[in-house]
Amino acid sequence: MTEVNGYQQSDNEKKLTILNLPALEAEAKKIIPTGGFGYIVGGAEDDWTLRQNTLAFQHAQIVPKALSNIESPDLSTQIFGIDLKTPVMMAPAAAQGLAHSQGEKATAKGVAAVGGLMSQSTYSSTSIADTAAAAPGAPQFFQLYMSKDWDFNYSLLDEAVKAGVKGIILTVDATVDGYREQDIINNFQFPIPMANLEKFSAGDGKGKGIGEIYASAAQKIGEDDVRRIAEYTKLPVIVKGIESPEDALRAIGAGASGIYVSNHGGRELNGGPAAFDVLPSIAKAVNHQVPIIFDSGVRRGSHVFKALAAGADLVAFARPVLYGLALGGAQGVQSVFEQIDHEFEIVMQLAGTKTIADVKQAPLTHFNYQD
Template identity: 85%
Template sequence: MTVVNGYEQSDREQDLDILNLPSLEAEAKKIIPTGGFGYIEGGSEDNWTLAENTKAFEHAQIVPKALSDMEDPDLSTSIFGIDLKTPVMMAPTAAQGLAHSRGEAATAEGLAAVGGLMAQSTYSSTSIADTAAAGNGAPQFFQLYMSKDWDFNYSLLDEAKKAGIKAIILTVDATVDGYREADIINNFQFPIPMANLTKFSEGDGKGKGIAEIYASAAQKISGADVKRIADYTDLPVIVKGIESPEDALRAIDAGASGVYVSNHGGRQLNGGPASFDVLPSIARAVNHRVPIIFDSGVRRGSHVFKALASGADLVAFGRPTIYGLALGGAKGVASVYKHINHELEITMQLAGTKTVDDIKSAPLTHFSYND
């Protein structure tokens, strides 16, 4: 292991034998220090929305298809003209040095190995350039937590363009941090410097709590900011944190090239709806005007299938990737995506869907189970 400021980071680099993605959490808890694990795993308040995110997939069922006359499902897809080998991507997730000494660099390497799309966070442990370099030319998106200081925003956007980033994800649902009780119980402060903060006035992030980090973030974000970023970068801007048709249309009208349906993995507004439950209505409102990315609660290949069948173009997740990172570094990350791709291939075969486009037109039935 590597020890930084008293914090023990995993150095593991190994393939993982995965039964299922939910099982990774307990294994990762054994090696990620308590404060870091609480930050990664926890949601807001009593974690109700976090739990509902995964339970909501039970509200839709996949219709099996017999006599489909097909085999060897094809997971390849594309977004903004970028060819991908899988519709499953990395959700932008902060401070991956909490899980592994190589942090986002290892995650990028693992995603590149499976032909997936990496999204790196403003609050990364490794720099934009280093994360991009680790992907060795594989496509990456950069997620911007917009600061009150536009010099800082422009600095990050300049670095992203220089590094060859293909799109900007603007997170709009984190103008303040959710009330995360695990961080309060653990008195959690970031022990690992955040590379994108070290060279600017916000400081390096080390020794700060999440509330202090978010204090420098913009609390007022409007459609004008979407246009400002798009005009400055000349890159597609994807607005992340959309949970209603009205907000999706507002983002598109402001110039967004993509909509990202997400409740931040249950880490922000507790008591809000599961993201899967609002996805169909948002997809109907968007009506294919722009691509839709979806995350929150995804743990199974069948979840990916249901999200694609409900209107998503790409499906993302964060926590299982980070657990794979802790347990096996870049190889562990690749193992995570290989596993969920395998589950998705099985689901596609049994549902008679040869391609990702076939999934998008596949029928689902809907029934709400009562606890």
């Protein structure tokens, strides 16, 4: 273990034997300190929307396809001209040093090992440059929590462009922090400096609560901000936190190159719909004008299949990856991606889909199961 400001960070580095991703949570709880674990696992209020995110996948079922005459499904895909070996990507997740001493650097290595796409949060434990350097040549996105201070925004965007990121994810659904009871119960303060905040803080970025950090974030985010970031960086801007067709079309009209359907993993507006339940209507409205990324509640290969069949182009997740990070470092992250890809490949075979393009055309049926 590595100790930073009294916080015990995992130094584990090993491949994991995984039965399923949901089982990792209990194992990770044993080694991540209480405050850090509560921050990672918790949602807003009583976690209703967090729970619905995964339960909503039961609202659609995959149609098996026999006599399909295929074998060895191909998981490779492409987005913004980036070739990927898997349609599953790392969602931007803050403060990964809470799970492991190597934080985002280890995550980047693990994602690169499976040929996936990494995304890094503004509130990461390691700098944009260090995260990029940990996986040279591997594709990465940078996620921006817009600040009220545009000098800060421009500085981060400059660093992201210099580091060679392939796109900017602009989060628009977290202008204030959700009411996260786990953090209140634990009186949680970030014990580990946030590398991207250090040069703009009087101290070292540690010892702040999530509310204090969000206080400096922009509460007013509009269409002009999307245009401003796209024009400044000359990179694709993917607007994250879209939960309605109207907002999707508004973002595209403002110059967004991608739509990211997400409710922040149930961490912001409790009582809002499960992300999977709103995905089909958003995909219909977008009508292939731009790619769609989806996250919130993904825990199984079948969830990946359903999200792609419902209109997503890439599927992201974070919490299970952070559990794998704590349990096994970069190799643990790799193990998590390999597990969900393995499950997804089985589903592809049984559904008679050879390619990701086939999955996107696969029919889903809908029955109202009560259990």
